[in-house]
Amino acid sequence: MSDLSFAAINKQLSLSRRMFLGSSLAAATLPAVARAQEAAPIGNLEPRQLPARSLPVPTTVSKELQAVIAAPYAPEWNALPEDSAAWKDLAAKSAESAAPAIAAIREHFGLTVEKTTMAGVPVFVITPKEIAPRNRDRLLVHVHGGGYVLFPGEAGAGEGMMMAGHGKFKVVSIDYRMAPDFPYPAALDDVMAVWRVLMAAYDPRKMAIFGTSAGGALTLCATLRAKAEGLALPGAIGPGSPLADLTWSGDTIMANAFVDNALVSRRSWATGASAIYAGERDLRDPMLSPIFGDFSGFPPAILTSGTRDLFLSDTVRTHRKLRQADVVAELQVFEGQSHAQYLTPSLPESEEAFAEIAKFFETHLAS
Amino acid sequence: MSDLSFAAINKQLSLSRRMFLGSSLAAATLPAVARAQEAAPIGNLEPRQLPARSLPVPTTVSKELQAVIAAPYAPEWNALPEDSAAWKDLAAKSAESAAPAIAAIREHFGLTVEKTTMAGVPVFVITPKEIAPRNRDRLLVHVHGGGYVLFPGEAGAGEGMMMAGHGKFKVVSIDYRMAPDFPYPAALDDVMAVWRVLMAAYDPRKMAIFGTSAGGALTLCATLRAKAEGLALPGAIGPGSPLADLTWSGDTIMANAFVDNALVSRRSWATGASAIYAGERDLRDPMLSPIFGDFSGFPPAILTSGTRDLFLSDTVRTHRKLRQADVVAELQVFEGQSHAQYLTPSLPESEEAFAEIAKFFETHLAS
Known part of the structure; x- marks a missing residue:
């Protein structure tokens, strides 16, 4: 690890990491966590030395987004829970902290949210007050983010609700099983089980799958697996800022480190979480890291990221790889946004992001 | 200027800046240069303090691009010529250093390059060995970059030659008048004069205008002015990494400072050069900074940038603003690339960039 910038954080984390290594979590997953957090993607060439800098809040975005950009790093950004119970505590905390926003989104759009199961998998069926006539026979399948660990239950459905509200589509949001109790392939198995139920009931060409971060990766993996x-295959997909590469090799993982105030750096909880999901598997397996998959024959895709996003590289690498496979693929990158910040409710920019994705689905889904 | 990171560079530049202020260059342009280089786009909110970091060369790009990314900052990146003669020396140097690459591109593709004039404006008419049958009646108009100061003569035509070679199109590259002798609106006047000649001879819907950096801005300004x-209007446009905002307010101007090894920071020669082009005019004039213009009714546009590009923000802001005006607009962002590096000959990624732009023009130009 020749990256000087992480020295301080390394020091800070060293105690908790030692505790982590001695924890009750299945020992088999530990080398994967260590591998994901330690192995910087360094080639043979000399790294560039960047000076310490002061980065102002840009004036080129809405006032609302300026406030989001000015926010400090989340206190838990580099949480590294010591055992399964602690990971589940973090998940419960994520659900609790998301709850007020979820309620506000549901109310703001006047959504009906029905909890049910499909093939035994819990889902939320989200119906807007009004479904646009052109979308009456269409359905969107939502796969939430959270590093395969966070946002259980309705907390995961917020993005699906925003899409239902902004886009006037019916949405099914999947509350898939998560690590640490259920590592790979449980989450993907659940997405596929729901997809099988839905493709028997609806015209697949009239359905899209979408989601952000781990949900973006699952969107790509589900398409690869189908x-x-x-x-x-679905008629379109919307992988947002996908966690497409569990080797964490994208250039902006390093270039946007400490610039992104959502994930912050590869020392994020998300690295540990996704490593626990992957376990001892080859991180280059396309079912874990879809960037290494074959995208030929994929349906039209719209990808979303921000200029400060730690996963900007993984988004644009996915976009380029789709285009190389001659897939219709559109990229939208939002000024100043860190990872997944287009999901922040009530930003003018989030309304714009969802409007674009909805318009893309309307253009490309069969009618 | 609360940006600590620039302290060292400030110190380094202070002598030459004092000399510059006492130089023979028209005094009227000096406040504009000072304004452009000094006024950081700082709002009321607290800036983020970034630690010093070591940024590795990514392994996620071709070996050829890795070498480009690993290169040190250009020795002249922060040149601030003291007078008109020194600016013209820098321009001559840029032409001289580009010459071998220009010759190599011409030879590699077997291009015929004819120097002529249109409405008195010098142009290079670039004809590939073979014009694709579908492109027989089509013509691309190229406007080069270089901050409105650099790459006079055939040195400016390299991008046009790469497009002719990769895309199998006929290209007219405009050798427009430049600052310091010819500030705004000379360059734009020349582009418009050539456009008037060409639109009388060709179907405008079968022509595209394209260019990078200042050439990207001129592409947008020419469309606004038409x-x-x-x-x-042309049938399509291709503004690459456009210098779309002479107030230098985009977030990546700061976020990618010292990450981008081509422009490096707003202390670049390009800031001074473009300020001399603008003179005392309002930098928010859309004919100088097209980001402040009205893009409604624009033809389909394809935009290109890189994750390390100082102008990534200006590229994505232009893309968003085009989409807000309901213009067909595609964005491609290349992994790890700094400003305009997709123009580097013989990169697999540059071939990919030109192939995408050519395909976009083939799709959207009238046939």
């Missing part, structure tokens, strides 16, 4: 299993 | 003057 292709591998000879299932019908 | 709209304002009631002239026919």
Whole structure:
């Protein structure tokens, strides 16, 4: 690890990491966590030395987004829970802290949210007050983010609710099983099980799958797996800022470190969480890191990121790889936004992001 | 200026700046230069303090691009010529240093390059060995970059040659008048004069205008001006990493400072050069900073940038603003690239960038 910038954080984390290594979490997953957080993507060439800097809040975004950009790093950004119970505490905390926003979104749009199951998998069926006539036979399938660990229950459905509200689509949001209790392939199995139910009931060409971060990766992985299993593909997909590369090799993982105030750096809880999801598997397996998959034959895709996003690279690498496979793929990158900040309710920029994704689905889904 | 990171550079530049202030260059342009280089885009909110960091060369790009990314800052990156003669020396130096690459591109593609004039404006007419049948009646108009000061003569035509070679299009590259002798609106006047000649000879819907950096800004400004003057618009445009905002307010101007090894920071020669082009004019004039213009009615546009580009923000802001005006607009962002590095000959990624732009023009130009 020749990256000087992490020295202070390394020191800060060293105690908790030692405790972590001695924790009750399945020992098999530990090397994967260490590997993901330690192995900087360094080639043979000399790194660039960047000076310490002061980065102002840009004036080129809405006042609302300026406030989001000015916010300090989340206190838990580099949390590294010591055992399964502590990971689940963090998940419960994420659900609790999301609850007020979830309620506000549901109320703001006057959404009906029904909890049910499909093939035994819990889902939320989200119906807006009014479904646009052109979208009456269409359905969007939402896969939430949170590093395969956070946002259980309705807390995960916020993005799906915003899409239902802004886009006037019916949305099914999947409350898939998560690590540490259920590592790979549980989450993907649940998404596929719901997809099988839905493709029997709806025209797959009239359905899109979308989601952000781990949800963006699951969107890509589900499409890869449907292709591998000879299932019908959705008519369009919307992978937002996808956690597409569990080797954490994208350039902006390093270039936007400490610039992004959402994930902050590869020392994020998300690195540990996704490593626990992956366990001892090869991190280059396309079912874990879809950037290493074959995107040929994919349906039209719209990708979303921000200029400060730690996953900007993984978003644009996914976009380029889709285009190389001759897939219709559109990229939108928002000024000044860190990871997944287009999901912040009530930003003018989030309304714009959802409007674009909705318009893309309306253009590309069969009518 | 509360940006600590620039303290060292400030000190380094202070002598040459004092000399500059006492130079023979028209005094009227000096406040504009000072304004552009000094006024950081700082709002009321607290800036983020970034630690010093070591940024590795990413392994997620071609070996050829890795070498480009690993290169040190250009020795002249923060040159601030003291008078008109020194600016012209810098321009001559830019032409001289570009010459070998220009010759190599011409030879590699077997291009015919004919120097002529249109409405008195010198142009290079670039004809590839073979013009794709679908492009026989089509013509691309190239406007080069270089901060309105650099790359006079054939040195400016390299991007046009790469497009002719990769895309199998006929290209007219405009050798417009430049600062310091010819500030705004000379360059734009020349582009418009050539456009008037060409639109009388060709179907405008079968022509595209494209260019990078200052050439990207001129592409946008020429389209704004054609709209304002009631002239026919081109069928498509390709503004690459446009210098779209002479107030230098985009977030990546600061976020990618010292990350970008091409422009490096707003202390770049380009800031001084473009300020001399602008003179005492309002930098928010859309004919100088097209980001402040009205893009409604624009033809389909393809925009190109890189994750390390100082102008990534200006590229994505232009993209968003085009989309807000309901213009067909595609964005491509290349992993790890600094400003305009997709123009580097013989990168696999540059071939990919030109192939995308060519495909976009083929899709959107009238046939």
